[in-house]
Amino acid sequence: MLKKVFGYGFLTIAAIVSIFPFLWMIISATNKSVDVTKGKLLPGSHLVENLTNLLNTVDLIPALVNSAKISIITTVLGMLIASLAGYGFEIFQSKAKDFLFNFLLLSMMIPFAALMVPLFRMFGTISQTTPMIGIDTFSAVILPTVTTAFLIFFFRQSTKMFPKDILEAGRIDGLTELGVFFRIYIPTMKTTYAAAAIITFMASWNSYLWPLVVLQSPENQTIPLLISVLGSSYSPDFGVIMTAIVIATLPAALIFFIMQKHFVAGMMGSVK
Amino acid sequence: MIPAKATPHIQTGKSTRGHRLKNTIIGWSFVTVATVLICLFYFYPMVQAFIMSLQSGRGTNLTFVGFENYARLLKDPVFLTTVKNTVVYLIIQVPLMIILALFISVLLNDKALKCKGFFRTAIFLPCVTSLVAYSVIFKYLFGQDGLVNIMLLKLSFISEPIQWLTDPFWAKITIIIAITWRWTGYNMIFYLSALQNIDHSIYEAAKIDGASPIQTFFKITIPMLKPIILFTSITSTIGTLQLFDEVMNITVGGPGNATMTISQYIYNLSFKYTPDFGYAATVSYAIVILIVIFSIIQFKVAGDKNA
Numbered sequence A: 001m002l003k004k005v006f007g008y009g010f011l012t013i014a015a016i017v018s019i020f021p022f023l024w025m026i027i028s029a030t031n032k033s034v035d036v037t038k039g040k041l042l043p044g045s046h047l048v049e050n051l052t053n054l055l056n057t058v059d060l061i062p063a064l065v066n067s068a069k070i071s072i073i074t075t076v077l078g079m080l081i082a083s084l085a086g087y088g089f090e091i092f093q094s095k096a097k098d099f100l101f102n103f104l105l106l107s108m109m110i111p112f113a114a115l116m117v118p119l120f121r122m123f124g125t126i127s128q129t130t131p132m133i134g135i136d137t138f139s140a141v142i143l144p145t146v147t148t149a150f151l152i153f154f155f156r157q158s159t160k161m162f163p164k165d166i167l168e169a170g171r172i173d174g175l176t177e178l179g180v181f182f183r184i185y186i187p188t189m190k191t192t193y194a195a196a197a198i199i200t201f202m203a204s205w206n207s208y209l210w211p212l213v214v215l216q217s218p219e220n221q222t223i224p225l226l227i228s229v230l231g232s233s234y235s236p237d238f239g240v241i242m243t244a245i246v247i248a249t250l251p252a253a254l255i256f257f258i259m260q261k262h263f264v265a266g267m268m269g270s271v272k
Numbered sequence B: 001m002i003p004a005k006a007t008p009h010i011q012t013g014k015s016t017r018g019h020r021l022k023n024t025i026i027g028w029s030f031v032t033v034a035t036v037l038i039c040l041f042y043f044y045p046m047v048q049a050f051i052m053s054l055q056s057g058r059g060t061n062l063t064f065v066g067f068e069n070y071a072r073l074l075k076d077p078v079f080l081t082t083v084k085n086t087v088v089y090l091i092i093q094v095p096l097m098i099i100l101a102l103f104i105s106v107l108l109n110d111k112a113l114k115c116k117g118f119f120r121t122a123i124f125l126p127c128v129t130s131l132v133a134y135s136v137i138f139k140y141l142f143g144q145d146g147l148v149n150i151m152l153l154k155l156s157f158i159s160e161p162i163q164w165l166t167d168p169f170w171a172k173i174t175i176i177i178a179i180t181w182r183w184t185g186y187n188m189i190f191y192l193s194a195l196q197n198i199d200h201s202i203y204e205a206a207k208i209d210g211a212s213p214i215q216t217f218f219k220i221t222i223p224m225l226k227p228i229i230l231f232t233s234i235t236s237t238i239g240t241l242q243l244f245d246e247v248m249n250i251t252v253g254g255p256g257n258a259t260m261t262i263s264q265y266i267y268n269l270s271f272k273y274t275p276d277f278g279y280a281a282t283v284s285y286a287i288v289i290l291i292v293i294f295s296i297i298q299f300k301v302a303g304d305k306n307a
Helices: A002-029 A033-038 A047-057 A060-091 A095-109 A112-129 A138-145 A149-159 A164-172 A177-188 A190-206 A209-214 A223-231 A238-258 A260-271 B016-053 B068-075 B077-108 B116-128 B131-141 B147-154 B168-196 B200-208 B213-224 B226-241 B245-250 B262-272 B277-302
Strands: none
Touching: A002 A238, A002 B077, A002 B116, A002 B131, A002 B168, A033 A238, A047 A060, A047 A238, A060 A095, A060 A138, A060 A149, A060 A177, A060 A190, A060 A223, A060 A238, A060 B016, A095 A149, A095 B016, A095 B277, A112 A138, A112 A209, A112 B016, A112 B262, A112 B277, A138 A209, A138 B016, A149 A190, A149 B016, A164 A177, A177 A190, A177 B016, A190 A238, A190 A260, A190 B131, A209 A223, A209 B262, A223 A238, A223 B131, A223 B245, A238 A260, A238 B116, A238 B131, B016 B277, B068 B077, B068 B277, B077 B116, B077 B168, B077 B213, B077 B226, B077 B262, B077 B277, B116 B168, B131 B147, B131 B168, B131 B245, B168 B226, B168 B245, B200 B213, B213 B226, B226 B277, B245 B262, B262 B277
């Protein structure tokens, strides 16, 4: 009995601590800045006012569009590249490919901070000849981050459980290898793709350091950059900032709630 | 590591050798794009960084100086402070979070528990926030007149506000609290899935043998979860060694350099102060070396090559 009370008590506290900053964020978005500073914990009626102020002071919509563009392209391309590779490593397994696979996994150990400076110089050099994909472009944000060894690993792990007979059937029916991949593998692996999509989209939507380094003009700003600038202002309007954070958090939170099952299933699949 | 398996063979009338060759080409072409991109954007920059670390100068005007930057590293007080800060976060925050996550997942794994879904979703919720967004929220919550101080004062836990962001000691605590809040649920999911794979009869047997819950936890649960604990502790270590977003947005590395991390120092060296790309690259190699050292330690502590 005591054990039970303790268990529920502990979990309740953990749940409250986890949820509280969210509640505070949402409540504060509906209150005036002065009330937020006073520690008001009840919903107010200033949401519309905060939203209008937010839209008038910063370029929220363009930043949302920029973030959406970058995240969607990264997610689609990233999944395609990683699943092709994960499939290739597992279905066409060979000693040499296993060696290459393990070598690619080493890239997971490389911290981004170590890549930032050489990547910045690399894109600086590219800028001189082809400014289209150089510094201050979305391509420069997407290219270095679109392929991750983790995602390749994730797809390879999931492919291990894939019923290989179906592929054989497809080949006998006269499909090319790419045909087998696009017409049989992708439709069968929907769950894996869903999980990979969530992981990639969230990481891209929330990424901060590399966009901070490589995106320089204000019109290319992404949501995390905008939030960071708002958050570091000297006379912050708390209501307005909290409204911005709610809007920035909403897409990732919605996707998570809609696809929660896939997400958890995907994470588990990656460890097995 | 990976069990050997036969490559799929296609049975048609053509010669096997020609087929094998075709199969090899097809197999390699599937992995080409990913391999090229990872080499181009991970391994090539690492080589570049090493070459840069042997050079010094302002901006793009670099001259070769050999290992001078590495010597400078060991005498640089700011660098040593950032290493110290990062290691402090690491040795306090990672174990704290892992124990907390383990404990929560064991409680959640109880078959008789009600509202399991609610607790799990609630505790996982922090993971959907962007690092920047939650950092800004924590910065305000832990401000001088922030909500945390207001509540602690009201409840009379403290008599004057704690300097959460401006005192070197408390600023570190704030960062640790923030990271723990963000990542405990994430690690919990891994443990929870691993726990569900443990055969329940083991626990039944332990119960019959008269093992207490604490004994069961240390003698059965922990050993069974060892591979996943190792996995999460290595990923958490790599994450903590690269810590940037939180510190940049909660304390900007202050007060003084009391919370600055190595990543932030690299950023400052390259983009905030007069750019010294050569030295910044040297500092970035320090993180790589730290990651290797800590990963080896963790493998050694776990003491299992197959983990």
